[in-house]
Amino acid sequence: MALGLQLLCLFAAFSLVWSDCYLHNPRGSNNRLNERSANRNNANRIFDSQNNNRGGYNAGEANQDQTPFQNEDEIYYMKYFQSGPDPDSTSHLTIEWTNQHGCGGNENNDPHKLNCNMVIQYMVMTEEQLEEANKLERIRNGENTNTQDFRNPQRDESSANYINRRDNSVCVDRGMHETFDFYNDCYVRSRNRGLFTADQRLRSNNLGTSSAIYTRQNPNGNRRGYECPEERDYYPYWHPTPWRDIAVLVDNTSRCDFYRSESFNVQPRQHCREGFPNDDSPQPFSEANTEEACTAIGGEWYTEYAFIDIESGGRAACEGRNNSDGYRRMWYPPQFGDASACLVLPNAPVCQQVGWTRSNHLGNSRDGVPLNFTWQVPYFPSGENKLAVIRVRYNISTDDYDPWTTDSSSNENIILGIRSPVTQNPYVNIGSTSNKPLRLAINTAQFGRTFQDRTHIMELRPRSMLPAGEAQTCRIMNLNVRGKRGNIVQVYPSVEYDFFPNRLTINQDDCLHIQWTGSNTHNNGNPAGDGQAGDAGEGTGGTDRHNMVEIPEPGTNYPLPWELANLFNNTQVLWNSWGVSLNQLTPVDTAVVFASAGYYRCYRDTVCGADSMESKAEALNQLLNNAPASFEGAVLRFTRRGTYHYICSRNNNFTNRSQKGFITVT
DSSP, X not given: OOOOGGGHHHHGGGGSEEOOEEEEETTBOTTOSSOSBSSOXXXXXXXXXXXXXXXXXXXXXXXXXXXXXXXXXXXXXXXXXXOOSSTTOOEEEEEEEEESSOBOOXXXXXXXXXXXEEEEEEEEEOHHHHSTTOTTTOOBOOSBSOOOOOOOOOTTOOHHHHHHHHHTTOOTTBOBSSOXXXXXXXXXXXXXXXXXXXXXXXXXXXXXXXXXXXXXXOTTOOOOTTOOHHHHHOSSOSSOOSOEEEEEEESOGGGHHHHHHHSTTTSOEEEEEEEOTTTOOEESOOSOOSHHHHHHTTOEEEEEOOOSEEEOSOHHHHHHTTTTTSOEEEEEOSSTTSOOEEEEEOOOOEEEXXXXXXXXXXXOOTTSSOEEEEEEEOOOTTOOOEEEEEEEEEEEEOSSSOTTTOOGGGSOBTTTTBOOSSOSSOEEOOSSSTTOOEEOOOOTTTSSOOEEEEBOOEEEEOGGGSOSSHHHHSOEEEEEEEOOSSOHHHHTTSOOOEEESSEXXXXXXXXXXXXXXXXXXXXXXXXXXXXXXXXXXXSSTTOOOOOOEEESSTTOOSOOOGGGOOTTTTEEEEEESSOOOTTTOOHHHHHHHHHTTTSSSBSSHHHHGGGBTTTOSSOOOTTOTTSOSOEEEEEEXXXXXXXXXXXXXXXXXXXXXXXXXXXXXX
């Protein structure tokens, strides 16, 4: 069913008020890249977070020394294995964040000071988009902190002029999630005039159109990367979007059926498509935003399906595989003007009760940990490697007006005598101040505000990259490191180092992928904005380094000698990133690799020669200074039940910071 604009006043109600939200695992960028300062350089680099300038984590280093990355190839992408085709061969990644203004509760028996919803989504690139030549669409972190360029369109633009404008706007060394085409379509397309904009006055573009770049929260049409402000501010969005839904976390579960059924994962979306005026080739933008307006200009009201993969084969094979592994197939063009292909469609998002957090607090929920959600990483039937990015959006709304029924009919219009239910910094007289009014602090552009955070680019690897056998059929759990260098005041609103999840329970049949990433430029220097500069910690300033060594129990801080250790003695390595044959690898080799963060590839030179602990020319620095910042790790399976405790020897500093964790195998 097409989403008609007459319904959008209801659908858009979700947008109301959004507030500060920071991703901690996987690491959220908050638009940071590699800054040595506590403040980010450019709040408009890729997306509009509206978070504090101090939040976020630098992209990780792929270099094996302390050299900061200089290009995209030197940035470490966190690598997570996809789920497999078997229902039991799932892969699980726990996403963690903090949000400032509270969340959770319900109106019936646990009311909060506000209403709250959270939307977790991901963007994924197909193999074709990942080809080296296709840099106009390839998602990337970038090599500098500049915003992508955009040159405004002109009326009746020819296809050649459009291609020239696009090619001369997109910079291959700058970060990008949404594409130029996506933003250009947003820039040209008329905005949804059924939305509540209170007393805000929305402007128009150079074509004279008040387009989708203008919203109540963005009345001046400011640009951040190639993000579409209208799509950013409203959910579920009514036109096609590159984002796929993971979960909608709500304080009122009675709306879950609505969110699941109206997700773009499930419900296709439409937009107007027409030909360029000079040659009738497919034009990837249109001013029309309704079927009626589209038909009036001779366009096609074109339906697009959300897809996460493109599978090889013809139509009969595609339709024959439909739902064979829990995923729907659709023989349909990926985009307007494309040939039909076998599209693999995502499943409906999870919808469940959101966790509780208190207002004015970037901290834990009632169970003592920050809010989190464990994502079952999809299975991609093509078997291709994918690049992906995750975003979290955090929505809070008040009860000062009904968010589900208030629409454009309530927008301020003095001529017609219509007063908005909320107005800018209003004066109110409560009758007890001798007719002297009180002024309220209300910004109607923010009495409905979207804050978000996004990860750096990550890889989603097919199970076929793992050895045949258990590694391809087990359930994979992921263990990472969160945080950055500095003490709790210096890193705020980010967090200090810790393993994540630092209390992990798995089954003996499960597999565990342990990996981490770090930066060489977390100096946290000036400008530090409204916080404290500094990078208190061990080892070389500005550098993140981690390792994993076993301790006897959580209250201790001295590692166990090898003769008493159990953690790696009771594991089987199913895959390793350092390239030593599994047949040669011993438990002591594995322990040495994890203790050295991959600096050594084994213990004895008979196994790995000059990269061994016995023979490497330069010994490991005691504070891991010459160890790599990022460690791709290994996939392990525990051979014995029990609880295993561990620390990072460099960063665990009693009374200053704790970097400890434990794994319980049942």
